[in-house]
Amino acid sequence: MKKIILPLSLLFQISSYAQVENEFVDFSKIKKVLKKDGLDEEARIKLEKEKEKKAQKVKEMQSKYNLPVRSEFWDFATELWLVKNAPVLKWDIKKPDYGVNEYFSKFLNKYGHFGVKFRVLYTESPNVTHMALPSSENQFTFLISVPFIRTMDLTKAEISLLMFEDYLRIKNEYFIKKIEDKSLMDFFGTNYYGKKLDKEILKKVLAKYDEVIWDKGFEVSEQYTVTKSMESYLRNDLELWNRYMDLLSKIQTLVKTNILYKGYNKIYPSPELQIKWLSPKKEIL
Secondary structure, three states: OOOOOOOHHHHHHHHHHHHHHHHOOOHHHHHHHHHHHHHHHHHHHHHHHHHHHHHHHHHHHHHOOEOOOHHHHHHHHHHHHHHHHHHHHOOOOOOOOOOHHHHHHHHHHHOOOOOOEEEEEEEOOOOOOEEEEOOOOOEEEEEEEHHHHHHHOOOHHHHHHHHHHHHHHHHOOHHHHOOOOHHHHHHOOOEOOOOOOOHHHHHHHHHHHHHHHHHHOOOHHHHHHHHHHHHHHHOOOHHHHHHHHHHHHHHHHHHHHOHHHOOHHHHOOOHHHHHHHHOOOOOOO
């Protein structure tokens, strides 16, 4: 068999042609692929943004159904109770200032209670003589009866002393503890989106507000703690201490002689006991 020998020049031509064939790339096809990939990526990013936008809208809508957490709930409940009882209390009608706001602010600062925010609502009802209502931390709502102020001829110092008692009751959470139960604790901070709001819990809270404010008030042990706290604050200020003792005597006389205030001892037991707790013990010889 004879070998076929090709000329060197022909081999070079064949090799060069094969190289060109192997290296040839169809750039028009690549451009189409790249363009398609770019459009797909752009579409994917756009779709993701749309999904995020929809999710945010749903989240914002659902957040409207968030119930207050414990620290925020008491402002909410107190406002509900005030609105419900506005026709009786008439706290929303403009009344004299009595100079209490400025005096009580200085009173609080004097005894180390700084940064306290409060509002005083004067009522036309003799049935709520004075009361602090639950609010957010370091914010307080005080009810003061104008008929009570007039009947007792109370000064701004005396009103402030009563408010300070009420302030201590709220700080000790005496009011809140009479209302909170497991169902309310479970209620705090929940979300009722897609569910029916359990209005019975709110009705129950308002009913307990009524019970504390109108009917049952505070326990003897709670009153004792508040009274002894007042003593620790005031004992070294002879002027305020004497005013406080005189105030308790005035209230004691009022509840014994004025039928409108016969229920006072039921809410705050009682001026007579307070005077006894604060009076020096007589030595038995």
